[in-house]
Amino acid sequence: MNIGPFSLDNRWFVAPMAGVTDRPFRQLCRRLGAGYAVSEMISSRPDLRHTPKTSRRADHEGEPGPIAVQIAGAEPQMMAQAAAYNIDGGAQIIDINMGCPAKKVCNKWAGSAIMQDEALALSIIEAVVSVCAPRAVPVTLKMRTGWCQAHRNAVSLARAAESAGVQMITVHGRTREQGYRGQAEYETIAAVKAAVGVPVVANGDIDSPEKARDVMAWTGADAVMIGRAAQGRPWLFREIAHFMATGTRLASPLVSEVRQLTLAHLQDHYTLYGEYLGVRSARKHIGWYVAALPGAPEFRARMNLIEDCSRQVAAVADFFDQLNQRMDRIGDAVSYDLPAGQEKYMEATA
Numbered sequence: 001m002n003i004g005p006f007s008l009d010n011r012w013f014v015a016p017m018a019g020v021t022d023r024p025f026r027q028l029c030r031r032l033g034a035g036y037a038v039s040e041m042i043s044s045r046p047d048l049r050h051t052p053k054t055s056r057r058a059d060h061e062g063e064p065g066p067i068a069v070q071i072a073g074a075e076p077q078m079m080a081q082a083a084a085y086n087i088d089g090g091a092q093i094i095d096i097n098m099g100c101p102a103k104k105v106c107n108k109w110a111g112s113a114i115m116q117d118e119a120l121a122l123s124i125i126e127a128v129v130s131v132c133a134p135r136a137v138p139v140t141l142k143m144r145t146g147w148c149q150a151h152r153n154a155v156s157l158a159r160a161a162e163s164a165g166v167q168m169i170t171v172h173g174r175t176r177e178q179g180y181r182g183q184a185e186y187e188t189i190a191a192v193k194a195a196v197g198v199p200v201v202a203n204g205d206i207d208s209p210e211k212a213r214d215v216m217a218w219t220g221a222d223a224v225m226i227g228r229a230a231q232g233r234p235w236l237f238r239e240i241a242h243f244m245a246t247g248t249r250l251a252s253p254l255v256s257e258v259r260q261l262t263l264a265h266l267q268d269h270y271t272l273y274g275e276y277l278g279v280r281s282a283r284k285h286i287g288w289y290v291a292a293l294p295g296a297p298e299f300r301a302r303m304n305l306i307e308d309c310s311r312q313v314a315a316v317a318d319f320f321d322q323l324n325q326r327m328d329r330i331g332d333a334v335s336y337d338l339p340a341g342q343e344k345y346m347e348a349t350a
Contacts, residue, residue, distance in 0.1 A: 044073030232288025
């Protein structure tokens with residue numbers, strides 16, 4: 001599969017998630033089989049370009065290409081300027097965010113709120129493409145099925161986006177009104193695929209190799225994009241790749257391997273965020289890694305009180321060492337329903 005001049009390794013992509021898909025997480029997912037990863041969304045506002053938060057989100061050091069940066073905003077020229085700025089910083093693909101359901105984003109008429117105004121949406125797309133096309137940088141679009149159940153306009157917006165020069169479209173199978181609640185639906189994604197000629201990526205509730213197969217078969221999508229199901233389970237991408245190639249399930253990872261992956265992830269995380277922010281922001285990743293494992297609630301309660309990196313690493317290593325005495329492999333009995341408070345967390349970090 002190609003996006004413009006870029007040939008991707010496979011069709012299993014990492015979804016951009018604010019506060020989650022930073023450089024260490026993207027690199028980990030790529031090493032474990034993801035063929036493509038998009039950055040956390042970066043605001044188009046010029047006054048935020050040099051903040052520590054934006055600088056970390058724009059950090060792609062050592063990351064395998066293509067470097068895809070997602071930008072968010074509601075003003076066409078500002079979005080075009082943001083695209084140019086990020087290209088100068090190394091972006092090779094620009095993704096337009098019209099899918100984020102967070103209130104703090106939608107209240108500024110950005111993210112999925114833009115889908116309410118197709119004229120504005122098209123103006124943004126045209127402005128971004130006008131900057132990117134002369135520099136041979138593909139523009140992609142991520143959106144929802146619509147603003148609400150009564151206003152699902154993904155098909156008409158996809159047609160307009162393709163005509164304006166967008167080279168790939170990702171559709172999350174929920175409206176903005178749904179947030180992350182309920183079940184994703186794939187009929188709209190299938191309709192988008194039937195309506196356009198550019199690659200279409202299906203997103204939403206894809207949490208197993210079998211689900212990836214079924215969603216691709218049902219929608220005709222060219223690829224799938226995985227978000228929440230990869231939190232604490234980044235090896236899901238290699239599981240999908242193995243299943244698609246062989247029709248059989250790959251064995252769950254060894255506890256010793258998950259220990260090694262988690263500790264390496266933590267070290268990369270601390271390098272990006274530093275001690276103070278690193279130990280705190282790492283808690284969510286640790287929580288996801290251990291969520292379905294024996295003794296997780298008690299461990300998380302203790303771990304969340306730790307405030308320095310070395311003690312956090314030691315606690316995680318000890319947890320997995322003790323677990324390894326009881327079991328060889330990480331089990332598959334994991335629930336991917338949205339944990340309590342997760343939607344509020346994602347809104348707070350967007």
